[in-house]
Amino acid sequence: MIVRELELDLDAFEGPFDLLLTLVLKDELDLRDLDVAAIIIAFLERLDDADQLDLEAAGEFLVLISALLELKARGLFPDEAAELAELEPEEAAEELARRLAEYRRMKEAAQWLRDRLDSEGDRFFRLGPAPLAPKVEQPLAPQSPERLADVLRLLAKEPAQVSLAHMALRFPPVAQFLDRFRAVLRKRSRIDFESEMTDLSRVEQAVAFLALLELRRNGEVTIEQAAPFAPIRISRTDVEREDSWTLRSA
Amino acid sequence: MDAPLRLISSNPLDQLAKTIEALLVVASAPLSPAELADAAGDDVERVEAALGLVGERYREGRSGIVLEHVAGGWAFRASREAAEACSRLFEKPAQRNLSQASLETLAIVAYLGPCSRPDIARIRGVAADSAVANLLERGLIAEAGRSEDAGAIRYRTTPLFERIFGLESLSALPRLDDIGESTEEIRDRLHAVAEKRTA
Numbered sequence: 001m002i003v004r005e006l007e008l009d010l011d012a013f014e015g016p017f018d019l020l021l022t023l024v025l026k027d028e029l030d031l032r033d034l035d036v037a038a039i040i041i042a043f044l045e046r047l048d049d050a051d052q053l054d055l056e057a058a059g060e061f062l063v064l065i066s067a068l069l070e071l072k073a074r075g076l077f078p079d080e081a082a083e084l085a086e087l088e089p090e091e092a093a094e095e096l097a098r099r100l101a102e103y104r105r106m107k108e109a110a111q112w113l114r115d116r117l118d119s120e121g122d123r124f125f126r127l128g129p130a131p132l133a134p135k136v137e138q139p140l141a142p143q144s145p146e147r148l149a150d151v152l153r154l155l156a157k158e159p160a161q162v163s164l165a166h167m168a169l170r171f172p173p174v175a176q177f178l179d180r181f182r183a184v185l186r187k188r189s190r191i192d193f194e195s196e197m198t199d200l201s202r203v204e205q206a207v208a209f210l211a212l213l214e215l216r217r218n219g220e221v222t223i224e225q226a227a228p229f230a231p232i233r234i235s236r237t238d239v240e241r242e243d244s245w246t247l248r249s250a
Numbered sequence: 251m252d253a254p255l256r257l258i259s260s261n262p263l264d265q266l267a268k269t270i271e272a273l274l275v276v277a278s279a280p281l282s283p284a285e286l287a288d289a290a291g292d293d294v295e296r297v298e299a300a301l302g303l304v305g306e307r308y309r310e311g312r313s314g315i316v317l318e319h320v321a322g323g324w325a326f327r328a329s330r331e332a333a334e335a336c337s338r339l340f341e342k343p344a345q346r347n348l349s350q351a352s353l354e355t356l357a358i359v360a361y362l363g364p365c366s367r368p369d370i371a372r373i374r375g376v377a378a379d380s381a382v383a384n385l386l387e388r389g390l391i392a393e394a395g396r397s398e399d400a401g402a403i404r405y406r407t408t409p410l411f412e413r414i415f416g417l418e419s420l421s422a423l424p425r426l427d428d429i430g431e432s433t434e435e436i437r438d439r440l441h442a443v444a445e446k447r448t449a
Contacts, residue, residue, distance in 0.1 A: 122333030
């Protein structure tokens, strides 16, 4: 395997490895755009394809890729020398003077510290970890047994039964309307649904309608309606009916 | 730290001075007047007055133990007369063999701290890693958060630094603006070079 001929298919570059190196060295390809890890993966895949480990190729690749990595790493850090070089000579001199002065001040400070160390060298003192601070005690507030008993008594009391009344189903049973319709139909063979509903609530009307459908299913009545929203007419079927079905509530 | 306010203290000053002596003997680091007041159960003004009494008694030439104002507090140390005897028995690991690089780094942290390794490297022109590690190990500097822009760890000097160098606080460091003349010299020299290049 020849490392230089390794074919690469990267975001920033497509082609053989040696062309990539040439472009990088000529500054025609910005290393910052280059995913070095992708090159390594490409090489490893290629290495995997071969039956035998090509030590020579691996070695050559290692040298090339580490040089590339170093170049990239250097490129990622700001180049102070280049920054200085971009300045006008006047500004560069100013900047250099500022830095030298700063360093010089710190050298002076270091010298002062060294002198100080010499003059204070005969000071001996105890050094060590400080003894632990005492634990702060957190006493309980004054307690009264009576109060404790009161509170316990409160806890021991059986709680009042919670009412579930509000959860009860408010729907009237369908059977109620079944009976009602049957009673009416016993007297009259034909009735008008709406006229039976006049004094009922909306929910009751709905349940009544369910009862009506139930009757229809049992074949006790026939239902007619001429057009949507027209009056619903209920007629008794004169067939002998059987009471074999069970009543169901809604 | 607020000590309980006492309008009239039944505790005479010399009694308080004895308590302070005792506290300073037990302590292994300088104690601030507020800490002393807290422990003694007295107020700071009286503690400071009592410290005057203690200092009078434990001063250089009069006693083998000397009271000193150092690192933001008060502490006992050995008298300078006894230094030689002390040095036969005790080592001073924190300040022994400080290299020039370490001292320069220490100066930068003391004057400009808290500052990061890149800050130090920028001023000294070389990497500061080993010097910083060395000073950390000696306990002369400590971490002090991270810089806002790059997130680099920043360092400051420790109370031990102030104590070893006999400083009451960092503000006891001498001002360094007094070397302006030599800065001007550098500037002039550089300007001369710059003019030659443009010419």
